[in-house]
Amino acid sequence: LAARAISAIPRARTAASWLARQDTFAKRHIGPNEAQQQEMLKVVGVKSVDELMRKTIPASVALNRDLKLADPLSEVDVLKRLQELGSQNTVYRSYIGAGYYNALLPETIKRNLFENAGWYTQYTPYQAEISQGRLESLVNFQTVITDLTGMQISNASLLDEGTAAGEAMTMCINATKKKKINYTFLVDSKCHPQTLAVLQTRAKFLGVKLVIADHKTWDVSQPDVFGALFQYPNTEGTVEDFSALVARAKANNVLTVCATDLLALTLIKPPGEFGCDIAVGNSQRFGVPLGYGGPHAAFIATSIDHARRLPGRLVGATKDSNGNVAYRLTLQTRETHVRREKATSNICTAQALLANIAAMYAVYHGPDGLKNIASRVHNLAASFAHAVESNGHSLQSNVFFDTVNVKVGGGLTVDQVLAKADAHRINLRNQGNGFLSVSFDETVSETDLRDLINVFSTSDITTAGFDSVTASPKNHLSAFVRQTKFLQQPVFNSYHSETDWVRYAKKLENRDISLVHAMIPLGSCTMKLNAATEMAAVSWPAFGSLHPFAPLSQARGYQQMFEELKSDLREITGYDEISLQPNSGANGEYAGLVAIRSYHQAIGQGHRNICLIPASAHGTNPASAACAGLTIHAVKVTASGNINFEDLKAQCEKHSNNLAAIMITYPSTYGVFEDNVKDVCDLVHKHGGQVFLDGANMNAQVLQCRPGDAGADVSHLNLHKTFCIPHGGGGPGMGPIGVKKHLAPYLPGHSVVDTSLVGNSVSSAPFGSASILPISWSYIRMMGNAGLRSATAMAILNANYMKARLEAHYPVTFKGTNGFVAHEFIINTAAFDDVHITCVDIAKRLQDYGFHGPTMAWPVPNSLMIEPTESESKAELDRYCDALISIRQEIREIQEGKYPVGNNVLSNAPHTLQVVSSDGWNRPYPREKAAFPVAWLRDVKQWPTVGRVDDTFGDKNIMCTCDSVSAYAANH
């Protein structure tokens, strides 16, 4: 029999079906193979996958059909198609600037970090003890930002410069003691246009009066003015002296925000030194590809007084249970998911990976290297300025860093210069009024400079002419010279050889758990496979080297991909239109709510301002609603986790006149498909409200049901969950939204690039973090109908299998009508109060098993929410279940008095290898019980590098840069 099986060359039924490759991507993406599926179905107690789907997904929403998706491509074929698309993008040399510059990503950082799954498949460092590597790197980022801006404290990145400006405005709102009626935020008109647009959207729904005007006309003594923002150097390249203005503002209790440029700050006086309260900007030019708009890490920095108002993640040092320095996310109480409706920022996923790249760029170059780069850039600009002046053009300003704004003259018209530029495949920025600006960057070569000069000349420059204009460039920044040192800390002065840098990066990488080690079943986070094929195009210059404001005609490949992706997402969601602009889930929520509000305004219902949100919602939901100026009312949930329909009814009726929206999550954050989702939508609609359905749980829906069919009006999609963009240790992400037809006109437009929509910009870049969209596009293209349907089914099977195995050990309270869960489930850990064991202890103890814990204490207290995803094989699910069951047994030992409360393997978890090998071991349990509680840990184990972090200590003693950490370590 065996022989027969082997000897038979597999043949197919139809003509040339043998021509199809057997090695489909879906088989590689999905963890359990068919045999394993059968075993799992038995444990779950159903006969087939179909039966499980029928019993899990309400018939009222079940899709039961194929969608209009292309036939699946193999991995090779998708790469070919991506190459074709890439070849339809035309990479001109960009001198457009406006906050985006060409940069050289050092090849070693590209290979060893940017393209390294050990870095990009990490989650946000919620489990600090197994995340010390990237936490250290993020402290490096924060140090780069504080040192260069001259501020005291920086967060660990924001989404882009525009939203960072928005967050800064919100900080000013919160910080000011002025009355919040008719209050005014001043913005200099020479800020980058995309920043202005994002600020306009933000201001509109917060009731802030945004005055965009030349800062020279500002009157900061007006009582309504609470904050002011300017760009330094400004969008035309001019470096202006804002110190007098800032002083005046300070005297009037007006907070000042400086939007600035990190490379310029290596040479010019930083905003912190002339009194600014907040600095924001983009760190992209520290090695990160343009990527047609992103992802890049924006930054925000401020003084220590405002630390608790800083949005986003903040990494700080604390001590661990052994008294050593350890890093963690600090001041978490400021955060979205904690503050909920009191939140003033909705930032959740940010740009950790890109912040790490920027930080490593600084580590690799060091202060002198950065200054050398900046000086060369400045010299390029200065030489160019000299050349164009000699050619009869004039300069708008003589004080610039990298950007020369040229009033075209010298016998040439703007159109002639632009035509010449085009012939040289060069993009300039048309500033209007006869001005063209040219922004220089580190990639510009001698040839490039010569080409640029020629573009602005009637005849080509001679060698002698070139030598003379480049001979000794003038310093145009002498009035602004930076006097202070920066980045003097050892980390920025130790790893300048490639060998040293690689080892430093590897040391950090190896301190962290990522998907290359083990499953990371964080509920609501969908940590699934990020396939190498999906990631490939992200590194290609054809996708990486486009400026976001390049003419659309140069981005045909991208535009084609966007059309295909939008079409696929429309099909998958059941919506009529998609916007790719929001660059995180929360930003998608915001964009969706903004669309709802705009729609209401358009139909004369602008007064509607109440948003209902179930108590179980993710923290970003109320936070986004707050950012959109909505008033939040919580809807109760039933004991089984469903929306309390009676309460909903009552609230709808009560708020009927002012009901703007409801935000629901489907399947719910309790991991349950609610049967009455359509009724909820109908009810809200009946009362004039719109339905925002949070798409973070799309991994339970794709090809099985659709939010649009359920009756929702708008959803965001976390492409960094369901659609395979890696989480990057806390970003990048992408949060496109889908809307029904009536909301389509209110999707985000862009102020620079024609998106055929105006207003409601939510991101700096027209298509968000465009360069990671090939990941999601590839995933859909390789999976097709059957693959996607099966992925969803397997995500649900995997969750139900784990639930079935764990149920006897930990209560699973929330289930659907037939007793099954969706793609995730919650185990209750409240039963161990008697022995002082909480979900945190279990998560920390899981680290001793080499695992990253599930989501802790959310959406219900003292629980763990487990989401395995479809990419995990049965073997890995079993390892995780075995670990949790073994931990349950360890808890029982405490309950039975075998080990004391407060001094046991759980309460002391995690155990570092230094602890388990220390000479002074004095625990009541053996070392091997601490270190190797199950046999397979002897084969492979990823260790925590610090003991349990002390959260209280860290929040009390805020240390968020390398300086303070080394000082702290020295004093300790």
Place this chain on the structure above:
Amino acid sequence: LAARAISAIPRARTAASWLARQDTFAKRHIGPNEAQQQEMLKVVGVKSVDELMRKTIPASVALNRDLKLADPLSEVDVLKRLQELGSQNTVYRSYIGAGYYNALLPETIKRNLFENAGWYTQYTPYQAEISQGRLESLVNFQTVITDLTGMQISNASLLDEGTAAGEAMTMCINATKKKKINYTFLVDSKCHPQTLAVLQTRAKFLGVKLVIADHKTWDVSQPDVFGALFQYPNTEGTVEDFSALVARAKANNVLTVCATDLLALTLIKPPGEFGCDIAVGNSQRFGVPLGYGGPHAAFIATSIDHARRLPGRLVGATKDSNGNVAYRLTLQTRETHVRREKATSNICTAQALLANIAAMYAVYHGPDGLKNIASRVHNLAASFAHAVESNGHSLQSNVFFDTVNVKVGGGLTVDQVLAKADAHRINLRNQGNGFLSVSFDETVSETDLRDLINVFSTSDITTAGFDSVTASPKNHLSAFVRQTKFLQQPVFNSYHSETDWVRYAKKLENRDISLVHAMIPLGSCTMKLNAATEMAAVSWPAFGSLHPFAPLSQARGYQQMFEELKSDLREITGYDEISLQPNSGANGEYAGLVAIRSYHQAIGQGHRNICLIPASAHGTNPASAACAGLTIHAVKVTASGNINFEDLKAQCEKHSNNLAAIMITYPSTYGVFEDNVKDVCDLVHKHGGQVFLDGANMNAQVLQCRPGDAGADVSHLNLHKTFCIPHGGGGPGMGPIGVKKHLAPYLPGHSVVDTSLVGNSVSSAPFGSASILPISWSYIRMMGNAGLRSATAMAILNANYMKARLEAHYPVTFKGTNGFVAHEFIINTAAFDDVHITCVDIAKRLQDYGFHGPTMAWPVPNSLMIEPTESESKAELDRYCDALISIRQEIREIQEGKYPVGNNVLSNAPHTLQVVSSDGWNRPYPREKAAFPVAWLRDVKQWPTVGRVDDTFGDKNIMCTCDSVSAYAANH
């Protein structure tokens, strides 16, 4: 002062020198920065680098000038230039076959292994305890080979199929009991032509009569016949039944060698099942790019009886000091460097990285996946065969796997078909006599098949026609169907999802020390930086996808690069001509000796057959000489490690008439620049001999002195040492040779590709492992004169710095005239005999310090040879010195009786983390002393995963496949 330093924008003296980037590659490549260099010079006791060079390198050979090398390019610019070169290569679809096939490297293997420095910067696993990952992977490779060939034991790779055939022939020579006069080796004429050529070279100088003839004409009963080799399937694609022939051979004590194809063997009866003694072949089509000829891993497998005759590295299981299974290089006594002049193979560096890729390809696809691929390939061939027959062509054979040999007919001429193919950018193989062959592979798509059919048709095939020829392809292999299963071991049936595979690969990677963790100062191995920029082009299809026998007109980019590289190497070595064919250092030695012998023959001195080799030479020197049929006489060395000039004189005089060559190493393997190297050359020349100067130590010479100037006639260059090709855990490498004019006509030619040279082929591919040459080319291009000169100087400074720091603790016996060493040095460890501590114990103890030990016990017993290379910074050198000094102190503690002989941190080293955290610790020293003897280990430490391996046990119990290991583990 500080402020001034920062405020000054650096300006340069000359006109536009500020345009040059400050961030030069040389600064990244070289470890110590200028400040560190100054500190180190002080410790060394010289004022300047120049002084150190003057005092180290004999004035008689010192170069003291620039060479004709291009100005250095920046990393960006070298990548641009590589892109230009790549674009001059034209990638046609190749159906040439002949042992090289297109293959799909799974994207995840590409990213996570092929492009992962954690895998490619490892050394050959001489330190088994910190190499368990790749040792396991190599056991997987060996299992793939034995299972698919049906043989009992396989080695861990050879250089290419041609040299593997050569090694097989040598095995037959050694195994036969027949008289070795006039002895004959039969080779079927339908072997791949490049294999025939390599065999011809090998046979010529071993005195073997090579008879190339149709196997049907063989008479194996002739007494002179000791071995026979055939190809299965043969080079025309035909699968022949060799079982009767093999049986006849066996009856006549003639050993049979089957050159075969792994993919075919998934479907057809393997050679082991019809009695062959040896199987050889290329594993390239298991995922490895064509690379214009290499690198690829060849294989050789045999029965257990011949295990001790297998050349190259063999990985086997043994037990470790804790009684656990551990892998190691087994039966090392068979090896080159041990057997020296008694060696019958000179193989040293092989193709470990490529073997790992092939093994992982099997792990990833599993037996069913491999069979599916093979079946599809066969179906493609069958459909094509059917189509061409319908078009009036005829087939040479009806029994084929992937290659169809077509007698052109159907109204078309060979030229017409070739012209049509060219128009479709398709390469076919012209087999002569009106035959064109077409070899199919897994990359071929439906469109490709259609194009091929059209190339052989007068009019394009219709859809109906295509559907009918592809409907149900005939099985052309029914007479050969494989009946036995293969790869049933768990490792080939567990990691088929990408997630599972990535974690398996990461587990193995993390078990091994590589350059991403710490310096690996293996003397004579030059483990320097392998920069990401140097590695980039190796992954590009423009370099990876060319078939080695593609027309030269399609490889213009490669040819241009070869010319530039050869020109650079001529300059650097002082030789007149370079051959890029030898694909390892040892193969370069062989090629050089073959050139010498051919030259002697040409000038009527063919009787010269004596080769003088100093006792201190690397083992490959005598081994290569033996392979070239030379008789070796050892030359004595003086106590200070130099050649004993008196002995040399005596021997030259004694052997004057028969002196063929001397093989010397410069600087010597003792790490010393001998003053009289020119005298040595003169003397040997006077006696009619030629001088082979082993170039393995070029890292001490580049731009400081040149072997050609020293008077040598020929040298090999280990590009995988001095010229930055990573060592890959035991290959790939490249061993080009440089020769003086008179030897140039005797450099290796090629039988298929016009290299304008005939004869003396030493490798299967015309330009060796062409696809890794961009690495060395880039290195030279980015360094330029000054960079290279400085690299050599820093290699010497680093060695002298370590010597200066260590000298007080360990005797350094061998030094140059002024007391300095070259780029490496030897510390003597014989002084610890009293406490039973040897160099091995020190190397094992270094593992506890997170370090890879230096070269042990070579070239003198009980010593450690340390070569830091220029890429290590002072900080890393200091860490290593500190470790060795700390170990010296630990030895002193034993000597002082503090810890017992035989039970101390050295004799028990290395300590795994399981051991140091075990409950049953009963050592006389504390755990922390074992685990963390110095403070920085608490910051980062790479742990050994097994205790000390038991060499004796392993050599007695040979277990070289997963089967036997799991059986062994089960029985243990």
